[in-house]
Amino acid sequence: MSVLEIKGLHVSVEGKEILKGVDLVLKTGEVHAVMGPNGTGKSTLSAAVMGHPSYTVTQGEILLDGENVLEMEVDERARAGLFLAVQYPSEIAGITNAEFMRAAINARRDDEDKMPVMQFIRKLDEKLALLDMPEEMAERYLNEGFSGGEKKRNEILQLMMIEPTFAILDEIDSGLDIDALQVVAKGVNAMRGEGFGAMIITHYQRLLNYIVPDVVHIMMGGKIALTGGPELAQRLEKEGYKGISEELGLQIEAAEG
Amino acid sequence: MSEVPQLEDYKFGFHDDVESLYTTGKGISEDIIKEISAYKKEPQWMLDYRLKAYQHFEQRPMPEWGANLSEINFDEITYYRQSSGKPERSWDEVPEKIKETFERIGIPEAERKYLAGAGAQYESEVVYHNMKKEYEKLGIVFMDTDTALKDYPELFKEHFGTVVPPTDNKLAALNAAVWSGGTFIYVPKNVKVEVPLQMYFRINDEAMGQFERTLIIVDEGASVNYVEGCTAPTFSSSSLHAATVEIIVKKDAYCRYTTIQNWSDNVYNLVTKRATVAAGGTMEWVDGNLGAKTTMKYPSVYLNGRGARGTMLSVAMAGEGQNQDTGAKMIHNAPNTSSSIISKSIAKDGGEVNYRGQVTFSKKATGSMSHIECDTIIMDEKSKSDTIPFNEIHNGSVSLEHEAKVSKISEEQLYYLMSRGLTEQEATEMIVMGFVEPFSKELPMEYAVELNRLIAYEMEGSVG
Numbered sequence: 155m156s157v158l159e160i161k162g163l164h165v166s167v168e169g170k171e172i173l174k175g176v177d178l179v180l181k182t183g184e185v186h187a188v189m190g191p192n193g194t195g196k197s198t199l200s201a202a203v204m205g206h207p208s209y210t211v212t213q214g215e216i217l218l219d220g221e222n223v224l225e226m227e228v229d230e231r232a233r234a235g236l237f238l239a240v241q242y243p244s245e246i247a248g249i250t251n252a253e254f255m256r257a258a259i260n261a262r263r264d265d266e267d268k269m270p271v272m273q274f275i276r277k278l279d280e281k282l283a284l285l286d287m288p289e290e291m292a293e294r295y296l297n298e299g300f301s302g303g304e305k306k307r308n309e310i311l312q313l314m315m316i317e318p319t320f321a322i323l324d325e326i327d328s329g330l331d332i333d334a335l336q337v338v339a340k341g342v343n344a345m346r347g348e349g350f351g352a353m354i355i356t357h358y359q360r361l362l363n364y365i366v367p368d369v370v371h372i373m374m375g376g377k378i379a380l381t382g383g384p385e386l387a388q389r390l391e392k393e394g395y396k397g398i399s400e401e402l403g404l405q406i407e408a409a410e411g
Numbered sequence: 412m413s414e415v416p417q418l419e420d421y422k423f424g425f426h427d428d429v430e431s432l433y434t435t436g437k438g439i440s441e442d443i444i445k446e447i448s449a450y451k452k453e454p455q456w457m458l459d460y461r462l463k464a465y466q467h468f469e470q471r472p473m474p475e476w477g478a479n480l481s482e483i484n485f486d487e488i489t490y491y492r493q494s495s496g497k498p499e500r501s502w503d504e505v506p507e508k509i510k511e512t513f514e515r516i517g518i519p520e521a522e523r524k525y526l527a528g529a530g531a532q533y534e535s536e537v538v539y540h541n542m543k544k545e546y547e548k549l550g551i552v553f554m555d556t557d558t559a560l561k562d563y564p565e566l567f568k569e570h571f572g573t574v575v576p577p578t579d580n581k582l583a584a585l586n587a588a589v590w591s592g593g594t595f596i597y598v599p600k601n602v603k604v605e606v607p608l609q610m611y612f613r614i615n616d617e618a619m620g621q622f623e624r625t626l627i628i629v630d631e632g633a634s635v636n637y638v639e640g641c642t643a644p645t646f647s648s649s650s651l652h653a654a655t656v657e658i659i660v661k662k663d664a665y666c667r668y669t670t671i672q673n674w675s676d677n678v679y680n681l682v683t684k685r686a687t688v689a690a691g692g693t694m695e696w697v698d699g700n701l702g703a704k705t706t707m708k709y710p711s712v713y714l715n716g717r718g719a720r721g722t723m724l725s726v727a728m729a730g731e732g733q734n735q736d737t738g739a740k741m742i743h744n745a746p747n748t749s750s751s752i753i754s755k756s757i758a759k760d761g762g763e764v765n766y767r768g769q770v771t772f773s774k775k776a777t778g779s780m781s782h783i784e785c786d787t788i789i790m791d792e793k794s795k796s797d798t799i800p801f802n803e804i805h806n807g808s809v810s811l812e813h814e815a816k817v818s819k820i821s822e823e824q825l826y827y828l829m830s831r832g833l834t835e836q837e838a839t840e841m842i843v844m845g846f847v848e849p850f851s852k853e854l855p856m857e858y859a860v861e862l863n864r865l866i867a868y869e870m871e872g873s874v875g
Binding site for chain 2: 206237244249261296
């Protein structure tokens with residue numbers, strides 16, 4: 155079993171503090187949902203875990219099986235087992251999707267142990283079929299000219315090809331129609347198991363009908379305000395963030411990020 | 412971001428001890444030119460031609476509008492050297508030492524897999540030459556230029572010097588005076604050469620000038636794709652490569668000429684490349700400049716017949732101490748002609764890449780069009796790039812488009828690739844390879860692989 159521990163995490167962007175002490179423990183075999191109103195720091199949490207250069211950790215720790223993640227470069231974090239499906243993936247012209255995924259898989263392997271081409275192609279075909287993506291998606295340039303929905307699916311395709319220990323999915327449901335949402339959920343559910351943990355960041359309860367979380371966290375004002383089971387998401391759907399914040403005596407801060 | 416170890420030794424920086432069979436020593440004079448011509452047993456007209464060109468070379472000042480050429484010392488250059496007695500007919504007969512050098516650049520592999528016929532130039536003479544029998548049957552001539560002068564005197568004399576006259580520029584005059592080796596190709600009417608014809612060559616001696624002369628004649632309705640790649644060892648003092656390439660594309664014919672040059676970083680690479688295209692014909696230059704201290708090269712297409720087409724697709728990469736001053740010229744001299752120039756440049760570690768191009772529409776060029784696209788990546792603050800287009804329009808009904816874009820490697824792209832586990836080095840390499848992909852996809856497979864290897868190598872140590 156692996157553990158991703160976030161302890162008392164404070165994060166600033168351009169000098170402005172967004173996260174003000176986040177504590178969260180994610181284990182393999184678990185799926186956590188992190189919910190919360192806009193601008194409360196959900197995406198900041200995901201970017202800080204992955205190591206985006208614009209986000210500065212001012213206090214706290216992130217540990218992966220006891221190893222200090224904050225001392226690792228972005229690529230080292232990825233090779234240590236972390237994966238972040240981002241809201242706005244970059245487009246890289248001239249590099250095919252397949253070429254990129256093979257490089258990403260092999261970046262985790264020793265020189266003597268590179269994935270054979272045939273094995274790669276079989277795995278790719280299998281995952282493309284599961285995600286209902288046409289085969290030519292593999293030969294298109296990485297995210298270039300992809301629609302919003304295609305980009306999201308492609309993030310999940312990469313997740314399934316790379317098979318990380320922990321995945322953070324940052325608003326993977328935004329802008330998806332119901333069919334695409336189901337396909338994305340199918341991909342994530344196929345990953346669930348003993349060796350995999352996920353943190354799903356979302357505004358809406360809708361995605362959680364398809365990916366049922368083990369734990370639900372509600373973030374407000376740069377902190378985890380409330381933690382519970384899947385029923386918490388249901389309650390949120392009925393009462394809204396406002397109801398919950400009033401109960402907790404919290405102010406919802408309107409902030410960007 | 413993390414430091415990547417520096418690694419800037421030249422990959423092909425080895426130097427073999429091949430003894431020259433014959434050399435004129437350093438320096439140039441009328442006597443030396445007479446000596447070269449006599450040694451080659453050339454006809455009188457060629458000696459006269461050389462001497463006339465030499466006179467022009469002497470009178471003509473160095474070009475001063477481009478890269479800095481002031482360090483070239485013409486007295487310190489060896490103008491003729493022969494490393495093997497005669498062109499070889501089979502691989503077995505090639506001297507071991509030379510073979511070893513070629514093997515390190517990968518010739519035998521290329522030979523086995525893709526070659527339809529090949530000559531490999533080692534120093535100033537072609538030492539190895541091979542030609543598939545079926546091509547000979549079709550009447551295709553593919554040989555070194557010296558042999559062509561002997562074997563096909565009329566065809567040779569009819570076309571030689573008609574595209575690039577010795578008076579064109581100082582370096583073309585020098586080449587005309589001391590030329591040696593190079594490739595001669597003739598493709599008869601309506602013959603289509605399906606597999607690319609290829610040649611590797613390299614400079615292998617200090618202060619050795621290489622002045623090869625290439626002449627390609629593609630007769631009416633014929634087609635050919637010629638590929639050359641070159642690499643050279645590292646030396647302390649500067650070498651000069653002043654080649655001339657002349658191509659004649661006749662009516663409805665097609666020619667593609669692909670070059671990847673990777674001269675070591677002490678070579679002045681000053682090449683005059685030009686093609687003339689008759690009605691309905693097509694000339695395509697595919698030109699990669701990765702090495703050399705200084706490159707000045709502007710492959711040209713003279714679109715002389717109705718509907719003729721010319722394209723240039725180029726990649727230039729300049730690192731520390733390098734200046735790649737390259738571009739293209741498209742001269743529209745007939746109606747409904749079209750041209751396209753796509754230039755991709757990368758500057759790093761203080762290198763300089765400039766695009767210098769000329770597009771001319773003459774009075775007769777009604778209905779013609781040209782499209783120019785220049786993309787540059789500048790890797791750091793020390794490096795430079797400039798785009799210097801020169802357009803001349805003498806006809807009202809033509810169309811000309813020019814797009815230019817200069818960018819840096821985006822931090823978001825790097826972050827994205829690294830977040831999937833690629834190191835900063837691998838991510839940078841991948842972005843650069845994607846950038847040059849429109850070029851590399853046009854290359855025969857083994858050249859694309861070699862180009863990717865060279866780029867990967869060049870990108871080492873350029874991150875941080």
